[in-house]
Amino acid sequence: MILGRSSWPQAAEFLKDSDSKVVLIPTGSLEQHGPHLPLLTDSLIAEAVAGRVEALRPDTVLLTPTLWLGASEHHMAFSGTVTATDSGYLAALNSVFASLNRHGAWKFLVLNGHGGNEALNELAAREASRQSWLAAAAGWYRFVPDSVWEATLTGRDRMIRHADEAETSVMLHLHPDLVAMEKAVDDGLEIEPPVPGLASGFHQRTTHGVLGRPTLATAEKGAALLEAAVQGAVAAVDALSGPLGFLQPED
Amino acid sequence: MILGRSSWPQAAEFLKDSDSKVVLIPTGSLEQHGPHLPLLTDSLIAEAVAGRVEALRPDTVLLTPTLWLGASEHHMAFSGTVTATDSGYLAALNSVFASLNRHGAWKFLVLNGHGGNEALNELAAREASRQSWLAAAAGWYRFVPDSVWEATLTGRDRMIRHADEAETSVMLHLHPDLVAMEKAVDDGLEIEPPVPGLASGFHQRTTHGVLGRPTLATAEKGAALLEAAVQGAVAAVDALSGPLGFLQPED
Amino acid sequence: MILGRSSWPQAAEFLKDSDSKVVLIPTGSLEQHGPHLPLLTDSLIAEAVAGRVEALRPDTVLLTPTLWLGASEHHMAFSGTVTATDSGYLAALNSVFASLNRHGAWKFLVLNGHGGNEALNELAAREASRQSWLAAAAGWYRFVPDSVWEATLTGRDRMIRHADEAETSVMLHLHPDLVAMEKAVDDGLEIEPPVPGLASGFHQRTTHGVLGRPTLATAEKGAALLEAAVQGAVAAVDALSGPLGFLQPED
Amino acid sequence: MILGRSSWPQAAEFLKDSDSKVVLIPTGSLEQHGPHLPLLTDSLIAEAVAGRVEALRPDTVLLTPTLWLGASEHHMAFSGTVTATDSGYLAALNSVFASLNRHGAWKFLVLNGHGGNEALNELAAREASRQSWLAAAAGWYRFVPDSVWEATLTGRDRMIRHADEAETSVMLHLHPDLVAMEKAVDDGLEIEPPVPGLASGFHQRTTHGVLGRPTLATAEKGAALLEAAVQGAVAAVDALSGPLGFLQPED
């Protein structure tokens, strides 16, 4: 069920049997994605994956609107980027958890479209876990199997980068009118800094805000990735909505 | 310009002459609107008004995505409602101001769709003013002239209530598929508490979450109200984008 | 009962039957009021109204000391003004609510003297309402009926402005020794900015810190306004202290 | 100068030569003081001392209203007590410092009447020091020389306790109408816990909320203590308002 399009009696009815329901929360960003992609790219992809998951499991999934205000400080050197503060981002996500829990929901899946949100999503899920709620948070790209990454893209690992072949392909599939392929440039291809876990701004690692090879993108590749992500996320929804045999019971 | 659909070079180009640009930020809620309207009502209306304003002033307005997570604690007794915390709401709005200011923008108009956000929007605008930015925040209903209210609706004042004749009419005009008129009930019509400024939950004042007479709503009334709001908001954008003769200069 | 002058056994006795008691909390400011009024004007007026209400309903009202540290950032361009932070102001007001609730009180009336506090008072009252306490917050001027405003003042609406005919009149009635009428100047009379909800500092809208026509003030007008405000506030106290038929019971 | 009774041009004039001015801020509490003293005792005493200091040094001292909302959690078992949160208390005091510093003031003396505020006053003064302001914070009792304590009271050290011979004496001198000597009881006289720095509530250490022997109090003793405190505080004001030879210059 799409929460935003429902009335309160419909929400009440849906959440009566909350043990079998999964709240699905898309998280994204409003941040630069190179000269060829729109600022809302991460949000649009997460929203599209989540929307398809809801369409496939309408009786299980309660889909919220997209949290489009992400943690994008590392992109702020590029115009148009809007970043949440860390605490503001956590407050928003926690508010969705806590509000819907007051209506009975206790299983949550955060479907993320922006790498910069990952640490915060993990903290939010941990906090939810502390409240004895069940919460998982993962980027859509984590639902794509390695085999699909390998079959689809040109020599890269599962780790998604930024405005790259993968993201551009998905956007070509979803919103071709918002992609300016003639402006796509390969960028940020130099060797990684030899220090693990180094924080840096995108202006320090790229020229145009791109990490990867968007010029290789096609709508077909995007369709394949999106489809795989949707299937993976549906499987996660199915696992969460059933009995949780993989966890020991809380006494 | 619609920020979310633009690339960062487009945003950079747009904000070069930031003195004549106005950032337009729709704010709404995800909260109960009676048995006949969807939870996202406030957000959809604010977004529609703002979208029309941008369409009329595309070279002046920088339209952000809608902040749909509003301050709705007083509706939490009705299922499906999601409420921000006060501090989380302020953080989100301040993040939009502050991020875009780092890209040069300094004039902001918050176009609100939810009465419960008003106090917080005022605080955010005050804080922006302290930063020497120019910020105004007003509900779309404040842009509708008294004469239009009187000509359009059935015996009421400019003060909008909740899921009432006015909101339902606008939704019938914008999203008739999301309105279940057969479930509309007039509600909350008793005399107001004889104490000004009394805080209360909607479950204490209504039976169904409605304050007003939605049964009187028509799409025509909604079109008239929406059109008037858009015209009023355009006038505000024009005033903000020009020289600010109505304010004394800051030395 | 005046809380500050009472001992703890007296407070304990008074709050035994807390359903019929109303805590009355005056809120004001320490901020510029033009060249003719003292910085503590808002606090002195709120305190005077509240004091008279307590004197008329000593067995119902528990009067706290005045919270004189208000939200006055928009006056900070004028010397002597002291402003609370928003969060600090809320903390103070919430502390009064929460502390007295631990002693049994649960009905609160915030009697405000400063427009800049209104948004914060509303947030505090909402938070109190969330705690299932009963809280109302209103400026003393809201207790004055329209008919009295019209009969008393020279062509103005109920909306009070700043250091104007109304405030100066009340101060002439209460504290003539603190009013320097020879320094009173009419100020800030230009047309309002054509943008609703625009935040601005008083240095941007006035020359001397005054919004209105204090030169028209008289002690007689002040006495009339004060008397009306006291009567209105007493009526609110009476309503709050009785059975709350105007609210649906919380289950 | 008494800030609250001044206009903004008077404040501006006073703070022109801010190096020789000292802002004097009385801090107190609204907390139980046994069955014989009013809840506002600490605030009334601090206010009285500060008022006399201002009267003796009107051209040096800028006296603010009293911060009566103190840190009184340890008295909350007794009715009527109102306590600030720690962060709320700090916010209030810091707001006074910061606001007046924006008008030029940078020397502050916090004149405290409540032991429970001491740790917080120290933190606030430290924070002020970090801002390169000059801030001192001390209870009025610290300005009374040991010799006066010994000459005045009956066998006790300089350390003031609570609602005891000293406080009751000062209140008999200042506000005899607010003291119910017939209800005064000696209390809390047992040996101290054999653990330094043990936190405890007053309900754990006293029967009636008193620590000491208020039955020994007289107005004469109170007058002597008050006079000594005023003289000591005036000396502190004089030291602060002059050149600060006792500190090394900040480069």
Place this chain on the structure above:
Amino acid sequence: MILGRSSWPQAAEFLKDSDSKVVLIPTGSLEQHGPHLPLLTDSLIAEAVAGRVEALRPDTVLLTPTLWLGASEHHMAFSGTVTATDSGYLAALNSVFASLNRHGAWKFLVLNGHGGNEALNELAAREASRQSWLAAAAGWYRFVPDSVWEATLTGRDRMIRHADEAETSVMLHLHPDLVAMEKAVDDGLEIEPPVPGLASGFHQRTTHGVLGRPTLATAEKGAALLEAAVQGAVAAVDALSGPLGFLQPED
């Protein structure tokens, strides 16, 4: 028992009878101690005292690792000093209290080595007391009887200063390899500012970061002080671990 060296089943066993157990938490700093002492001085001393207390009462004391990150803003003009924020320090100490309370512990003794932590330790202990836990916080120097101070040191009072005869002596006893006596200088000996409670940085009161006469230090003096502190702290542990006859029961 030393918590950090124990396994969770050992901790569980130890805390079974939590009424007789005292959690011992050393707090210190990482701040300048003149040219002759290491930055970790306060932490090393607190840790040494606490370690000896644990060794004497292994069945009663649960010794945590040392909180070495203290409140040292007033030393920040000297290189190498690291200071906590006030709120960060409180969060750390409260986390230790709250975490161990969830495992059953409710009696806490904070053994402090740094004067700058005292106000914060008091606030933390008060907050613990509010939670109905038993918490005491005191510097190791407060456990040394006046008679030992007088017999050991050269003309000084019980109040410890900084990097002085006392601290240097204790370090000579504990860690002679970390003391550079040839660099010790007497410093900060001028008369105190004639204003009680004045906040200041150490760069404003000393030349080398020393307050006192470290040149008088000897390891023998240090051994005497340390031994006395340990005995005093053991007595406090014994009092806290037994029945609390010195407090009235909480109902």
Place this chain on the structure above:
Amino acid sequence: MILGRSSWPQAAEFLKDSDSKVVLIPTGSLEQHGPHLPLLTDSLIAEAVAGRVEALRPDTVLLTPTLWLGASEHHMAFSGTVTATDSGYLAALNSVFASLNRHGAWKFLVLNGHGGNEALNELAAREASRQSWLAAAAGWYRFVPDSVWEATLTGRDRMIRHADEAETSVMLHLHPDLVAMEKAVDDGLEIEPPVPGLASGFHQRTTHGVLGRPTLATAEKGAALLEAAVQGAVAAVDALSGPLGFLQPED
């Protein structure tokens, strides 16, 4: 240089040429590590690796004391575990960064021993990066090459788990007296939950608090892992202390 053992003049001298210095900050935890390892395991390992790195690069590395208070909420079902709050942990780490930056340092390497800290370390490094400091944060295990993991351990990937073969081996090498091998049990070996990014407590996934096969541990394996981690961390220090050719210059 070891900061805690240095005096402030030594710190000042060391940080004169801060472009070539790297502050090394070990972070760990005080949390359950099964029945056979001590609660301080993570901290001891991080401290050991960092200590060896400092010993190999004494002129480059400024080693701080270990932040042993980690984010361990997910272990709180096991006694003895102490957890920081997220905000408290961030405050501590940020305080170390910010304090040492005031003394000139601007390159930081956080050497982590506890997986639960990773998200927070990333946030702290990002915030440092926003301040234009250079900050990297990585677990010691990330410095061990895949080839070493494969050559050393029994069928596992680089991802370290908890109290497992790897951690137990390193502890057998470092602190054999603190390891109770007779109590080691293999645990938590069931298949992972089929949902990526699922937050859970260790009591939901293990019986004894162990994730892995500690029974396979040997001191020799531990020595090999530790040595590899030290070498990897030294390489990171060397990269950070030199010219940063791998980053584009900040204009």
